[in-house]
Structure formats: structure tokens, C-alpha cells
Amino acid sequence: MQLDKQQLPPEKFERVVIDTDSAERISKPSLSFWQDAWLRLRKNKAAIVSMVVLVLLVLMALVGPHLNGRSGDVQNLRHANLPPKIPGIEKLGIFNGVGELGGQKLDLYEVKKVDEYYWFGTDGLGRDLFTRLWEGTQISLLIAFIAALIDVVIGVAYGGISGYFGGRTDDVMQRVVEILIGIPTLIVVILMILIMEPGITAIIIAISITGWIGMSRIVRAQILKFKGQEFVLASRTLGASHNRIITKHLLPNILGIVIINTMFTIPSAIFFEAFLSFIGIGLQPPAASLGTLINDGYKVMEFQPYVLLFPALVISILMIAFNLIGDGLRDALDPKMKD
Amino acid sequence: MAEKLLEVKNLKQYFNAGKPSEVKAIDDISFDIYRGETFGLVGESGCGKSTTGRTIIRLYDATDGEVLYDGVSVHGNKSKADVKSLNQKMQMIFQDPYASLNPRMKVLDIIAEGLDIHGLVKNAKERKQKVIELLETVGLNKEHAERYPHEFSGGQRQRIGIARALAVNPEFIIADEPISALDVSIQAQVVNLLRDLQKEKGLTYLFIAHDLSMVKYISDRIGVMYFGKLVEMATAEELYKNPMHPYTKSLLSAIPLPDPIYERSRVRTPYNPDDHKYGPDEKVEFREVAPKHFVLCSDKEFEEMKTQLK
């Protein structure tokens, strides 16, 4: 006992006082939702690689058609059906201008006495496929962009108004949606073509009529969920205007879901256009889109596979990239993963 | 007698009125709240307490009846200025500390929302200054202003919600189960804060809770609600000593005490509304059985209760 007392000096028995100030302190650095989401997105390698690839494709779509000074719709029958030939790489045994002619493998550039290089070859009318590919990518991306815009503008506004004001407004708006959703988009396109030229305008109008419905439903459900939440009620008891509630409380909270959904709309719009063009009711020649190029390539697939190869590669990469980015964003932005 | 701040007269709130899914969330209730007091509203979940609070503060339009604040009707068509002044005088604290703060806004902007709406500050510097003052009032500090709600604990969030309500200098605060989502250890902290604020600023509270354990300490008067109706109303002391309505007795019997000997013998008395055995032509009314003690009862019960209380 004696020993114990010596080993425990009195200063060990001082009272510890809780410092309330430090009890309230938060040591973690402050991160907004978006900063936090970015940190999570950054860890997603597939999404980041996809973004880089996408940026490259967009750049190529913009500058590609001007790179070799040829125009995509100029026909040069003397240069028809040339395989790809790329300076530098030709020495490796690929893209060296060798193609089949009458069952023999020959350098068609020599046969036809062409000393220019057609990087991705030419089609049956002698048009430069490199230029046409990037022109087509441009059109596909344009349609994707417009579809996304329509989704965000019409879809968010329609769903938002329907959900926010509710009641009779909601009833009427939802009945309209139910009617629209019953009409297959393909039928709309075919009806469009009956009254106007097939082409980009008809496709855009068709997308405008039905493309935003999915988004509007998602937004409506989100608004319904958030408008009854206590932070919105608190804002209302403070006397906030509709404008304030919508812009400060509702939109910032649904923005994540809107972005995710847009990311999945884009590839489906690209694919929809390609599909229409492929079956011949989309863009009409000489305009090029990925769909028409694939259609052209499909016809000569056995003899000149390169005509199909490049547009098929680009559309596949586009679809995969958008989907991977969408997946990454969903993981980064989905509120259910948080707290 | 103290001055009446809020009068609720025959208030009714039916959801989906006229449809098969009609819910009589509030079915003809009347009570007054006096300036400076704490009125406790108690009842089990789903009995219409939140609806009462939300109807009083105009989040819902009343189906019928009247709410007078300072003698002025709260519902019906009102001028913008009147609405604004009501919004400033009456404020609310919410139940769920996780849902009551916008996750996309900084604490600074959450608390300053009332200041912005009512134009109470002139510039950003004053705005921030005012928010820091409010944060300190509720026991937080200025470095919390730049943070987002998800970084805080439940108790801290609830205090941010209190600061938001205080920003507009209200007179009357409806606290809708402000502590039921919190840890027991944190509950006292928030209740004490509310009490201190009441003393300091002369606030009037409508304090909503689903059990009597905390309410009976902090309320001056208590109303007990059951299925959209007030069944008993009295001062806290009177209600505790002489509960008359069987539902009140049942609620009181549910309060645990930190006393093992008492707990061993505590019997919970369940409440079954059929036990009243009201006849078809008996008038069940809210009657004053003793001064300031009201009970929902029939004529027969009324006489019995009066003799009991003598």
C-alpha cells in the first residue's frame, strides 16, 4: 500500500476540464459538395481517361475537317476507292495504300498514279474519308449537344413546374406526358419526314417532341421529394419567394441528378441519329454523319473494311466514353453514397 | 393575467378533404398561448402535432377555424407587408436536424437567409458579422460559418437551425420536436439553450413533443393531443398532479424515472378510446373541470371529474 501511494503522485489527480470551444471544433478541411464530388471523380480512372479521350475527339471533330485541306463533299472519281495511306506509318506494312484489285494485293496508289496521301482512304466517289469522318463526328456531337440542351431546358423546366406547383397543373402536365410517351420516337420521325425533308432538322424536332420526357419525370420526382423537406419549409417560414426557393434550394440539390442523366442522354441521342441515318431516314447525302458513314462502309465491308472501320471506332469510343463518364459522375454525385 | 399572443379557435385541417383518403389531421382544436410562456403540445406520433404547428405558421392553409396572432388573423388573403411581418414574428425549429439544413449551402448562407429576405443587413460585412453573433449565441463559433451542414453533428445542426430562426428576431417560436432526433446527452444542451434564449429575449414557445418526460419540465402549460383533438389542457403542474383524461394518464405512466425501486413497480396503463363507452347522444366537449384545467369529456365524466378534484 505504501508503495502504491508513492507511485501515484498527487499531480496525477488533477481535474481535467472540458474545453467547450475545442469540443465544437471541426478539424476536417471544409469541402463543398462539388469539391468533394470532384475528389471522388478524380479517383475514377476510367472516367478521367474517358474525359481525355472525349476532349480529343471533340477537338478532332472541330479541326479534323480542315487538317488536310480537302473538302468532304468534293468528288474525284480518279481517286475513288483508295485504301488508307499514312506517311511514316506506311513503312510498317499497314496503312500503306495496299488494297485488293481483281483478287491481287496491289498498291492502289501506284496503280492509279496518285502521289497524294489519303490518310483514311477514299470512298467510291473519291471523297476523302478522313475529312468526312470528322465532319460526321461533328454532326453527331452537334445532335448530342442539342439533345442534351433540350433535355436540360425542356425536361427540367417541365418536370420542375409540374412537381413544384403540383395540384391541377401537375395532373394536366402528367397526362400530356403520358400521351407523348405512348408515341414511339421512330413514328414521330417518320411522320416528320412526311411533311419535311429528312435531315438534321427533322431529327432534332423528333428529339424535341419526346426526348425530354425521361428527364422531366426524374426532375419532377426529385422536386416532389425536396419541396417537402424541412429546409424548404424553413425557407418558406422565413418568407422566401418561389424564385428563391427554386434557385437556391431546389435546383442546387437536383443539379447532380440532372448532370448524370444528361450524360446518359447524350450517347443515346448519338446512337439514335446513327440508327436513323443507317436505316436511311436520317441525314441525306452528301451530308455525312457517323450513321451515314457506317451505312456506306457496311455496303463495302467485304472489300474495303476500312470505310466501315473508322466511323465504327469513333462511334464506339464516343458511346463508351460518355457512358463511363456518366457512371463516374453517378458515383461521385449520387447523394446516397454520402453521409 | 398575461396577454394572449396566439389564439387558435376551432382550427381544422383536413388533408384530401372530400376524397376517400381524407385525413382529419386536426379536428376542431382551440387553445391560447400567452406572451412569454412555453406551451407544450404532446401526443403520440401521427396525432397532428406537426400539422398544428405548420398550420399556425401558414405552411398549410387551414380547412376551417381561425388563428389569431396578436389579434390579427394569420390565414386568408393578406397583404405582402402583413405576411412579411408575420414571417418575421413567427419562426419554426424543425424536428430532423439532417433534413432541415440545405446540404448545398454554407452555414453562413443558411443562417443569413432570413436577413437576406427581410433586408435586415446593409452589406456583406454586416451580414457576416450578424451571422457570427448568432453562431456565438447558440454556442458555435465563427469558423463554423464557412462550413457545410454535413460536417456537423446532430446537436450542432439543431443549433444552426435555431440560429437561423433567431436571425429575424422573432417573438414566437414553434419548436417541432426539436430534441427527439438527438442523443439524450445532447437533448439537455439544446433545451437549456432554448430556455436561456427565452429568458434573454422574452420569447414565446410552442414546444411540440411526443412524450411528456422533457415537456413537463420546460412548459408552463401543456396541451395533450389525441387523433387530431385536444383531450386535456392544464398547467404543467396541474396536469402532472391531477391528470384527468385516461390518455394523459397513460402518457404519464410511460415516463421512465432513474429510480430502480419506482421502475420495478411502474405499470404502464394503455389507453383504449372505446373504454369511454360514450352513448350516441352524449356530447363530448372540451370542458373546464377546474380553473384553467380543460378536459375533453362527456357530461357524465365531467361531473365525476369535478367531484374527484374537490
Ligand SMILES: Nc1ncnc2c1ncn2[C@@H]1O[C@H](COP(=O)(O)OP(=O)(O)O)[C@@H](O)[C@H]1O
Ligand atoms: N401533407 C399531408 N397530406 C396528407 N396527410 C398528411 C399530410 N401531412 C400529415 N398527414 C397526416 O396527418 C396526420 C398527422 O400528421 P402529423 O401532424 O405529422 O403528426 P405528428 O407530428 O403528431 O406526428 C398523420 O396521419 C399524417 O399521415
Ligand SMILES: [Mg+2]
Ligand atoms: Mg411531427
